Amino acid sequence: MTAPMTPREVVAGQARAVAAAWSSEDAPESWWLTAETLTAIAEEDVLLDLAAAIPPDRLPPLLLGAAVGFLVQRRRPALARFYPEPGGRQPPRDDGFRAELVEFARTERDALAQLCATHRYQMNEVARCADVLPVLAAIGEEDGRPLALVDLGTGAGLGLHLDRYHYTYRSEGRPDRTVGERSSAVQLTCEVRPGGAPPVPREPPVLADRVGIDVEPLDVADPHTYDWLAACVPSEAGAVTRFAAAAGVARADPARSVRGNLLDVLGDVVASTPPDALVCLVDAYVHVFLPPAELRRFDRILGELGRERDLEWISVDPLVPLGPEARESVQGLDVPAGWVRDVRRGGVFGVIGRVSIRGGLRTGSVLGRAHPGGSWLEWR
Template sequence: MKAGLHEVDEPQSEEVAQLYRGFSTVVSRESETVYARICDGASQDPFLISLLSSVPRNQRRPNIVLAAVHFLLLKGASSPLASYFPTVQLIASLDGRGDDEISCGPFSSAPSTPAPPTGKDDPGNPFTEFRSFCKEHENEIATLLATRATQTNEIGRCAGILPALEVVTNDHVMPLSLVDLGSSAGLNLLFDHYGYNFGGSQIEGAVNSRVRISCEVRHGVISNVTIPSIASRVGVDRRPIDLSDEEEALWLLACQWPQDLERFNRLRLAIDLARELPETVSLIQGDLLEELPDIALSSPFDTHLCVMNTWVGAYLSVDQQERLRGILSAISYDRPVSWLFAESPYETPGFAAPASPGGMSVKGSTALVYDSIEHGVHRARRLADMHPHGKWIHWWNN
């Protein structure tokens, strides 16, 4: 399949150009200049518009084209484009591998590794090299676009999950049967294996963990968090990532942005840690709406069922979002259920997230909501507003 030969009519071309422009705005806000400039250029380039148009509509976001290129570079494809990707330079410097050998790099060496440029200096404009790379690797990219989905697993979100689960266990003094809907590789189910710095010198969670999550607390206080007791950890995903497979792990890394080395390294260390805990999380492949009722039934009744989803709702239609809420209501007639979600309220109207206290609106925030459900009655509280990757949090629950 030659994706570049895909016919694109005028309205579709404008729609895809708009996707590139929109993504450029999003990544600019996060200082990801390399991706911002690539997307600006791509929004005016018929070949790159055609490439993204070849992707099925439910995956048609610039992220997938960018991830496909990032993946090939991380795998060792030689190109001047690599010099714009600090992540690629890092892996190349760590690996000492042959060009066609696949590896995520020696994970555990990450903290002591001298980092390549962090992207704080102006990286220049990589667009011309990016376009040439896509032309040169058109067939490989087309195969990736046809077979992969954009898949991230953002453990920074655990900065909200950790204190939120403490709130749940204060209400329900039982070990938790924890279910993560849309769990990707299941890394957020290992939240209690990571150390957290909420500002100051104190570390919450697993104090000695080599996986460290730093989160700026902009409102409220998060300290002395009690780690809940977890009876079981189940993840459901349409395409669960198998971290024992090097290519899968590399794809997860490739879905990250190339200039935030701290985030990239944190994920590498979390992958490493998860590989040391292979039996801890059970991952189920399937649709979350279909799998949830059976998972609830098989969770022991001497545990408290806690279902969570983080940045998954945007992939569901409003009707599916409402169905998920309805399934949780139905389960709650058999047993109390806690529903924890961290989602964009604008993309998930079907979840009926309550407003922030005092109607405070936090620009670009993810709403962290705890909904305690019994006999079909929902008692939802907005615990926090947080950065989509957990860089900061407004903790309302003090």
């Protein structure tokens, strides 16, 4: 009988899995800092001890990485030279980074522990909108009804403005396909891997309503909140620039948000949307972090709501449980066996799935998969 893994072993496995997603053979050089930080958390005792002390449901490797980035920006040690600024370039790889990171963690151990005890990890990666947009637009074209977007785990609400961004989908050997506001401050570029092509629409979908749900909706107009959310973004030049631009859009035109556990408030939120609208629930890297009992409860709630009105659920979530034992879609959809093997070899990607409920009848399918940072998309 195999002995259960220790908290250190579990956290180290999670950190390595996420690091692998940022260090593939075709990874751009700008990803090195994110990959190296997570690898260091898996391998360096001072960092691993800090991460292993964090409750498992608080995403230890990611939360600690965010705490390091936040404190680096506040303290401005020599280590800060490795971190990119919005609109700037990625500082080059430096073999001295690991040693400086370890020393910083040793010196700031108490401050890092305090940050991890008082904050939650919330990665507002606006690039994931490129995974959602084709699905949402296809739903709008098929159905014909106005759409009510309900963003689950909305955080700063950046996903609620996906119709206000400009998208470029690039495929090798094909012309670029673009959609959205060309003058938008948020410019998202996504590589489409060989195979099927996502249904890029001529125009973004028209939204009749937009509302976010989060246990702690976050106001990017608050300086401390903004700084923390910026620290949760991967330390990659494109990511920090996208976040700053999208936060500006959200500040200029705040969308409605509801505070509460999504399982407790979802029914009331759906009821608050226009009755003639098709409700589209969007979940990007939220359900992957729900315990199995809460996943089952969400499924029951979805079934109950689906008996009252038609619904769509778009999910962009890794296979669960997160880490090398991953095997299932959060939506209960069949996924290619090769994808499961890819995860177990060390890698994290979001499975793009769509579940539709019409007249109480539920159908669903897996549409593709995508990089956590939105850099590539593979359509089935």
